Amino acid sequence: MSHGSGGRAMAQLIDELFYRYLGNPLLEQGNDQALFQPPPGRLVTSTDGHVISPLFFPGGDIGSLAVHGTVNDVVMSGARPLYLTASFILEEGLPLADLDRIVASMGAAARAAGVQVVAGDTKVVERGKGDGCFIATTGIGVLPDGIEIAGERARPGDAILVSGSIGDHGVAILSKRENLGFETEIASDSQALNDLVAAMIDAVPGIHCLRDPTRGGLATTLNELALQSQVGMLIREPAIPVRAEVNGACELLGLDPLYVANEGKLIAICPGDQAENLLAAMRAHPKGQDAAIIGEVVEDPHHFVQMETTFGGSRIVDWLAGEQLPRIC
Amino acid sequence: MNPDQHATGRLALHDATQGELIRVRGLVQGVGFRPTVWRLAREAELVGDVCNDAEGVLIRLWGSSAEIDAFCQRLMLECPPLGRIDGIERRLCAGAAPAAFTIVASAGGPVTTGVVPDAATCAACAAEIHDPADRRFRYPFTNCTHCGPRLSIVRSIPYDRANTSMAPFAMCPACAAEYRDPADRRFHAQPNACPECGPRVWLVGPDGADPTAADPQALDAVDAASRLLARGAIVAIKGIGGFHLACDATNAAAVAALRARKRRAAKPFALMARDLDVVRAICRVGPAEAELLRSAVAPIVLLDRLDAPAPGTAAIAEAVAPAQSGLGVMLPYSPLHHLLLQDWERPLVMTSGNLSDEPQCIDNDDALQRLAGIADAWLLNDRAIVNRVDDSVARVMGGQRRWLRRARGAAPAPLALPEGFAQAPRVLALGGELKNTVCLLSPGASQGTAQGGDQEAAQGADQGGCQEAAQGAGQEASPGVSQGTNQVTSQGTSQVQATLSQHLGDLEEARTAREFEQTVALYRQLFEHEPAVIAVDQHPDYRSSVLGRRLAEDLGARLVEVQHHAAHLASVLADAGWAADAGPVVGLMLDGLGYGRDGTLWGGELLVGAYRHWSRIGHLQPFRLPGGERAIREPWRCLYAQLVAGLDWPDVRRRWGDVEVIAALTAKPLAQLDALIAKGLNAPLTTSAGRLFDAVAAALGICREGIAYEAQAAIELETLARQALDEAGYPFAFADDEETWQLDPAPMWAALLDDLAAGLSAERIAARFHLGLAEALAELAARAAQAHGIETVALSGGVFQNRTLFEAVTAALRRRGLRVLSHTQVPANDGGLALGQAAIAALAGGS
Ligand SMILES: [Fe+3]
Numbered sequence A: 001m002s003h004g005s006g007g008r009a010m011a012q013l014i015d016e017l018f019y020r021y022l023g024n025p026l027l028e029q030g031n032d033q034a035l036f037q038p039p040p041g042r043l044v045t046s047t048d049g050h051v052i053s054p055l056f057f058p059g060g061d062i063g064s065l066a067v068h069g070t071v072n073d074v075v076m077s078g079a080r081p082l083y084l085t086a087s088f089i090l091e092e093g094l095p096l097a098d099l100d101r102i103v104a105s106m107g108a109a110a111r112a113a114g115v116q117v118v119a120g121d122t123k124v125v126e127r128g129k130g131d132g133c134f135i136a137t138t139g140i141g142v143l144p145d146g147i148e149i150a151g152e153r154a155r156p157g158d159a160i161l162v163s164g165s166i167g168d169h170g171v172a173i174l175s176k177r178e179n180l181g182f183e184t185e186i187a188s189d190s191q192a193l194n195d196l197v198a199a200m201i202d203a204v205p206g207i208h209c210l211r212d213p214t215r216g217g218l219a220t221t222l223n224e225l226a227l228q229s230q231v232g233m234l235i236r237e238p239a240i241p242v243r244a245e246v247n248g249a250c251e252l253l254g255l256d257p258l259y260v261a262n263e264g265k266l267i268a269i270c271p272g273d274q275a276e277n278l279l280a281a282m283r284a285h286p287k288g289q290d291a292a293i294i295g296e297v298v299e300d301p302h303h304f305v306q307m308e309t310t311f312g313g314s315r316i317v318d319w320l321a322g323e324q325l326p327r328i329c
Numbered sequence B: 001m002n003p004d005q006h007a008t009g010r011l012a013l014h015d016a017t018q019g020e021l022i023r024v025r026g027l028v029q030g031v032g033f034r035p036t037v038w039r040l041a042r043e044a045e046l047v048g049d050v051c052n053d054a055e056g057v058l059i060r061l062w063g064s065s066a067e068i069d070a071f072c073q074r075l076m077l078e079c080p081p082l083g084r085i086d087g088i089e090r091r092l093c094a095g096a097a098p099a100a101f102t103i104v105a106s107a108g109g110p111v112t113t114g115v116v117p118d119a120a121t122c123a124a125c126a127a128e129i130h131d132p133a134d135r136r137f138r139y140p141f142t143n144c145t146h147c148g149p150r151l152s153i154v155r156s157i158p159y160d161r162a163n164t165s166m167a168p169f170a171m172c173p174a175c176a177a178e179y180r181d182p183a184d185r186r187f188h189a190q191p192n193a194c195p196e197c198g199p200r201v202w203l204v205g206p207d208g209a210d211p212t213a214a215d216p217q218a219l220d221a222v223d224a225a226s227r228l229l230a231r232g233a234i235v236a237i238k239g240i241g242g243f244h245l246a247c248d249a250t251n252a253a254a255v256a257a258l259r260a261r262k263r264r265a266a267k268p269f270a271l272m273a274r275d276l277d278v279v280r281a282i283c284r285v286g287p288a289e290a291e292l293l294r295s296a297v298a299p300i301v302l303l304d305r306l307d308a309p310a311p312g313t314a315a316i317a318e319a320v321a322p323a324q325s326g327l328g329v330m331l332p333y334s335p336l337h338h339l340l341l342q343d344w345e346r347p348l349v350m351t352s353g354n355l356s357d358e359p360q361c362i363d364n365d366d367a368l369q370r371l372a373g374i375a376d377a378w379l380l381n382d383r384a385i386v387n388r389v390d391d392s393v394a395r396v397m398g399g400q401r402r403w404l405r406r407a408r409g410a411a412p413a414p415l416a417l418p419e420g421f422a423q424a425p426r427v428l429a430l431g432g433e434l435k436n437t438v439c440l441l442s443p444g445a446s447q448g449t450a451q452g453g454d455q456e457a458a459q460g461a462d463q464g465g466c467q468e469a470a471q472g473a474g475q476e477a478s479p480g481v482s483q484g485t486n487q488v489t490s491q492g493t494s495q496v497q498a499t500l501s502q503h504l505g506d507l508e509e510a511r512t513a514r515e516f517e518q519t520v521a522l523y524r525q526l527f528e529h530e531p532a533v534i535a536v537d538q539h540p541d542y543r544s545s546v547l548g549r550r551l552a553e554d555l556g557a558r559l560v561e562v563q564h565h566a567a568h569l570a571s572v573l574a575d576a577g578w579a580a581d582a583g584p585v586v587g588l589m590l591d592g593l594g595y596g597r598d599g600t601l602w603g604g605e606l607l608v609g610a611y612r613h614w615s616r617i618g619h620l621q622p623f624r625l626p627g628g629e630r631a632i633r634e635p636w637r638c639l640y641a642q643l644v645a646g647l648d649w650p651d652v653r654r655r656w657g658d659v660e661v662i663a664a665l666t667a668k669p670l671a672q673l674d675a676l677i678a679k680g681l682n683a684p685l686t687t688s689a690g691r692l693f694d695a696v697a698a699a700l701g702i703c704r705e706g707i708a709y710e711a712q713a714a715i716e717l718e719t720l721a722r723q724a725l726d727e728a729g730y731p732f733a734f735a736d737d738e739e740t741w742q743l744d745p746a747p748m749w750a751a752l753l754d755d756l757a758a759g760l761s762a763e764r765i766a767a768r769f770h771l772g773l774a775e776a777l778a779e780l781a782a783r784a785a786q787a788h789g790i791e792t793v794a795l796s797g798g799v800f801q802n803r804t805l806f807e808a809v810t811a812a813l814r815r816r817g818l819r820v821l822s823h824t825q826v827p828a829n830d831g832g833l834a835l836g837q838a839a840i841a842a843l844a845g846g847s
């Protein structure tokens, strides 16, 4: 990857690469914008910048992540995702082979998620001014009438479900980046959740909240929801699915899996009496086979997220101002 | 308080009978003070009256100077057991003498600010419940003005029965007569009760039925509970400030069952023994300890076990306090306990009624539910516990009482602040994260109406109160006050009071966190406290800090964030009476950890300064905690981190590879730990002294893989050290540059590993570590003190609850000619933090 005047040929190469892997009729219109007819229903849009080191990790790379991240943000409203746009910031010196891999992976991820990348842009920055590759994506989806899923809709008595094991992505990234050399390789859970969510809404149209617990993990996302809905939450530690190798790595590293990022999991909150239905629908789907009911929404003026621990105690699962700093004196 | 001072400050003499206004300040309300005044006045055949008002107690007395002198002297000497006189001021007052001496109803307005601590059953009440002829024979809620529940039953001020959980119990005529009679021990005893009219007690079995009925030999429910205990049962007992779980301490099976059901693996259980003789059969009890056990606080006192229990004494089950040389013991402090233990020649386990880590239950239904898997029976009663108050815990160190936990019986008695705090604003300090307490600074009695004003204003207010009181009694108003204030006694301290709450617990625990805000609100209400300043710790994530920041915003109060160890320093200074302007001291602050000014975790700090200014001039060698909080729970991590910080690991393996602990460490996932340490990834830098103790404990195989409760490793290490106290200490290196005094443990580690290789006993190694560290710390402090021209060293932080270290550091400092300040009124650990925060915030300028 080179930068400046000598980059003209390079720009063409990149364009070809994009058409090869991401090509679709809208992208191929060749204009500075994509023009399409909005389908019936309400439009949903979301945007996300993807910055990750390393660019390639077990279970994915920045290309697939850039699709999954934004698709999932659109999907958490209950919408069906349709289109993506992508903006690439490439650092001078990025091997073309790496870019090829990234864009190929992005294309595959988009196809799997049923979305088209309809507009894009590429900038190359000087060496040292980027971390190889940054990708910002914007997604557009359509939400059928009658579905109301939002962060402020959790109510006391609701059940809290999670679609599978937590902490996989964050631990995978950390162990790869820091070269921690664990015996078993831990793979990221990065995946698009559009089909899982569609199945869930089919089964339980009255879902109250959906959110993907990405940065800050399950703990932070539950706190966000509790605050937004002005409720408290009570979760049970033994009910929270954590893979043994993730748990082992967390114990060794001293990390709390509740605070570790995920990229292919969701939290669902639904009326308590529909929880079993929803759980069954999730478990019937390959992306939700380890789904679990992990707790319930309660009334609480403090909006605490509280966890009954494996040892029978109960502790506050807090917002953290920064990194996890020990508080024990 | 020295009654001789009486003679010195007098301005006015009168031989003829004249009226005097006598103002008494201190802990003089709700403790039976007015009846004492009444009795003394009657015995001296003096006339006048006495009333409570916003500033304490106000007495009008007619007599000669000499008679009134004598009266004041007796008042000082015969102050009621729960009271405390901080000062008496006298001045002349005109007006005609009344015909008799009377107790006058309280003048309106805010009469009782503040609430006194719960007090252990007094001797007179204890005698009554054991006297078959007494109407309170075997009555578990017997109390009087000298004893009984206070803080635990109060809902709001003023402290009147209607505002306590005794409100639903209407006094019978006999009790009401006692309550109204100034000559009676129960005059105005708010919780006064008897079997006719007061709360009752009952026993509940697991099936909900009352086992008392099934036991024809039982005298009553309390006796039936006692008999269940004798048969090995675990009984939940509702006490003064919460529930206990009790069982026979000599019944190994019962103790083991309690441990398993409570899910409490190792943390010692407290004991309750009927009397001192029972205690003396198992523990050494010195005079200071005996006094402490028998005090109205009746705390759990940590005592050394006898090497061999007295002959004929049943052995305490090993599981009561595993790997501990000491036992925590208390005496009965409520009539119910006295009755329960009446036939017990051996101690009962009396541990808090909770699942491990949770706060103890205070409510019947809650206890029935939460303790369902633990207790075999519940001894319940229908007097609600309004405020959870844990048992206080104390230990005698350096010949003095030291609080490890200040709660029942001690809180919320006010602490007098040293000189120089008179202008302090109203401060609310919210303490730390664990062992949390909160502290309120309030203008004391004399400041109640005079803050910012002059003395005349205060006198005017006095006069107004007196007039109202006098009129209320149907007497002549007596205007006209002599100008001089006859200062009878003075403590030489400001009148600003610090009220430190009872131990509230661990704010990471959900119930405690939930109740924290309520408790803060309750204290503000009980002490009529509208804070102008709110003080919090600098840690970004302490719950108390988060709440404090929000509260400051809500109340428009000024927020002061206080560094953790600066707060420890100020806490010990305020505790030891160090005046606001008395100049800097050297402070040795040793604890687990606190958030440092530089964002690292401090915990082995050498400070110089006082309340207003301080700087960090030294510390233990920093090292990384691999795995953050995990390293606090797994001492082997601290050990490895200490070794690689001070020594070269390949070299360690070459030289001491055969030593068991080095081999054990080698089998650990060290590559990952190295990665964490090298990258500083979840491996915060710390100077913690507590973690150094953990590391040494791990080297000796104590709690190497994990601790079951906070400070377990250090406590067990000290237990070992006490068994070999005459050793020479390990060397430490002084890595001082121009302005920083650092203590490097590397040479200690080399010597310790040599000793391990040579097969020296763990006891001797533990002792050598304690003594070496104490000597090095004292030397470090002494060098710093000399460099700064300072002669006083203050000690604070939880590590100084280690008696061996505390006594050795103190002795080593004194040998170097230094004066030592240490805690006697508040705990050295984070339980005393709020006092220091408050003192600093009080003097921190700003608008
Ligand atoms: Fe501390």
Ligand SMILES: [Mg+2]
Pocket: A047, A048, A069, A073, A214
């Ligand atoms: Mg996002």
Ligand SMILES: [Zn+2]
Pocket: B121, B122, B123, B124, B125, B126, B142, B143, B144, B145, B146, B147, B148
């Ligand atoms: Zn009494």
Ligand SMILES: [Zn+2]
Pocket: B171, B172, B173, B174, B175, B176, B193, B194, B195, B196, B197, B198
């Ligand atoms: Zn009665």
